[in-house]
Amino acid sequence: MNRRYPNPRFRLRIVFSEDEMIGPGKAELLERISNTGSIAAAGREMGMSYKRAWQLVETMNAMFNEPVVLSTRGGASGGGATLTETGKAVLSGYRSLEDEAQKAAEEHIARLQGMLRIRGDEN
Amino acid sequence: MNRRYPNPRFRLRIVFSEDEMIGPGKAELLERISNTGSIAAAGREMGMSYKRAWQLVETMNAMFNEPVVLSTRGGASGGGATLTETGKAVLSGYRSLEDEAQKAAEEHIARLQGMLRIRGDEN
DNA sequence: CATCGTTATGTTTCTTCGGGAATATCGAAA
DNA sequence: TTTCGATATTCCCGAAGAAACATAACGATG
Numbered sequence: 001m002n003r004r005y006p007n008p009r010f011r012l013r014i015v016f017s018e019d020e021m022i023g024p025g026k027a028e029l030l031e032r033i034s035n036t037g038s039i040a041a042a043g044r045e046m047g048m049s050y051k052r053a054w055q056l057v058e059t060m061n062a063m064f065n066e067p068v069v070l071s072t073r074g075g076a077s078g079g080g081a082t083l084t085e086t087g088k089a090v091l092s093g094y095r096s097l098e099d100e101a102q103k104a105a106e107e108h109i110a111r112l113q114g115m116l117r118i119r120g121d122e123n
Numbered sequence: 124m125n126r127r128y129p130n131p132r133f134r135l136r137i138v139f140s141e142d143e144m145i146g147p148g149k150a151e152l153l154e155r156i157s158n159t160g161s162i163a164a165a166g167r168e169m170g171m172s173y174k175r176a177w178q179l180v181e182t183m184n185a186m187f188n189e190p191v192v193l194s195t196r197g198g199a200s201g202g203g204a205t206l207t208e209t210g211k212a213v214l215s216g217y218r219s220l221e222d223e224a225q226k227a228a229e230e231h232i233a234r235l236q237g238m239l240r241i242r243g244d245e246n
Numbered sequence: 247c248a249t250c251g252t253t254a255t256g257t258t259t260c261t262t263c264g265g266g267a268a269t270a271t272c273g274a275a276a
Numbered sequence: 277t278t279t280c281g282a283t284a285t286t287c288c289c290g291a292a293g294a295a296a297c298a299t300a301a302c303g304a305t306g
Contacts, residue, residue, distance in 0.1 A: 074251090
């Protein structure tokens with residue numbers, strides 16, 4: 001453990017206010033909700049409690065002008081959740097933001113990485 | 124309080140491994156050490172304890188192939204700290220990385236911001 | 247109308263992180 | 277050789293936040 005990552009992780013977060021922000025965690029959650037159709041399943045995949053996943057969804061639903069996730073209770077499957085159009089737009093918007101920023105930063109990242117201490121267990 | 128920021132804050136961090144990373148906090152600390160010539164003063168300016176400031180410096184000194192901060196003890200002024208060439212390179216490298224990434228992301232940020240809920244106390 | 251898996255929400259426990267205090271060390275200069 | 281302000285390091289404690297646990301509500305379907 002504690003190995004250096006094969007390629008440095010570039011993590012960015014946009015902070016609109018003290019309690020309005022979006023970063024890698026919320027983006028991944030949206031993505032997994034979109035894939036699984038369930039808040040609980042998405043959370044499980046990410047190793048987070050349902051409660052936490054739900055809290056993040058609640059926060060996001062409150063910060064955008066329309067909810068990003070619609071959820072239904074009951075029924076044969078117990079219920080589920082889907083991304084709204086706004087949700088899809090937020091997710092894809094964040095992803096392309098991430099891509100553009102990372103592309104623009106790549107050379108700088110490599111330069112910084114070159115300054116790291118060489119370690120014995122370097123792979 | 125809790126007002127939305129005039130312009131969204133763009134925060135990014137490069138993660139090389141579980142305990143090797145650099146982001147806004149360490150960068151600002153380096154900057155203030157450079158300005159003040161003191162770990163303690165830099166920490167005070169940022170509202171952080173000397174202990175924490177020193178810990179961050181220790182971490183950074185360990186992760187790069189050369190120390191980023193040199194410190195001296197004793198003397199008339201009690202001692203002090205300065206950035207090494209590596210330290211300056213890391214700081215300026217991170218800053219230009221940040222600038223480039225932000226520039227590349229600006230349009231996307233604006234688009235996301237446009238999806239935020241309009242609030243009554245909007246200024 | 248009983249079942250089942252999910253959403254929704256409250257409560258309690260635990261862990262982590264950092265602050266604060268306390269102490270030691272250093273060395274130029276008065 | 278005393279002073280002084282900064283670095284260096286340890287220990288204890290509190291706050292914040294997440295995890296864990298506990299319920300309740302829901303509703304299509306069999």
